[in-house]
Amino acid sequence: MAKRIITLAFGITVMGFAVALAKTALIGTSPISSVPNVVSIITPLTIGEATVLFMLVIVFLEWVVLCHGFGWHNLIQILPSLLFGAIIDVFVSFLRPIHPQTYIAQLSLSLVSIPILAIGVYCEVNSNLLMMPGEGIASALAQRFHKKFGTMKILADSTMVVAAALLALVCTHRLIGVREGTILSALLTGECVSLVERGLPRFTNFLRR
Template sequence: MAIAVALAKLASLGTSPISSIPNVVSLMTPLTIGQVTILFMIVLILLEAAFLRHESSPWAWLQLIPSVIFGVLIDAFTHWLSWLPLQHYGAQLLATLLSIVILAWGVFFEVNSKTIVMAGEGIAGAVAVATHREFPRAKVWCDGAMVVVAIILALFGLHVLVGVREGTILSALITGRLVSAYTRWWPQLVTWIQA
């Protein structure tokens, strides 16, 4: 998934909703998108605890392990892929679409592995429990809220809308559908992952 975020960042057409806040903050500060992602994941884990209150578990902090690895890998892939010629819109759009396909694969494996989820899914799970909503609805709400916050940060912090563009919208519309399609197309793979 880190390579997907890096590719979307380099394409400059907007990242996935979960990465939109770190993307915008990285444009406002000297911090990299990977560094901001790690800090953002800590904030999400704290928000999970706030939503779940007494139901919160110290085990939720285990989400920090993949979050740190994720942030470091985002920066590594951003550096390694910086040679890509993404100056033209067609190349940027192609890179964005490829990032969405890769991101969907990552989410597919994460969701089906039944192991530690990243804080982005963890906060959606906490919102689902706290509001008595189904996870998919809570996930859409959380993603939408993150995009709105990213837009507000960009407009107030940079006085221009950057970091959230058509790539963000495409990611929001396509990623979940691709995960569902992968699940339908490869049920044997789902069984193998869950074993």
């Protein structure tokens, strides 16, 4: 249990840093953070605060999808979400002195954030402790509609990106907060997670035991 808690906490910390780094790049964050990123731009909320609120909405949607199948393992997802939001804001403050002046610098920061995010996701998933709401809603949809988790994860991520884009367009009439960095993250993060798993088979087995 101690190993699982440490692995999950490390994964959440790394994911928080990756989100903060992508936020600093200014060309879009990961799909799960796309809505909070837009909310943080159009409201006084920080991206961490918006992340916590968004995670609560996702847990509520899990309840809607699962109804009587909703249990403590779904509700407890709120706890790591609180930690995740707080860590994002800590790292955003830490990275505030960084101001990428050119598009190449922005793109470089965004690309660096993707493998870092993948490492965090790898640790989260292989902790075998609990899911974050981003994966929880995909699991709930897979269970409810008898589909593969991977298929529902793609659907959930795509829906979040579309929702973020629509929110930005409705509120600002511009596509802010959702840009090429979001698309790159959606396309490459899963592949990077697979590369880590293939490259560290013994460590993966150690985490899963």
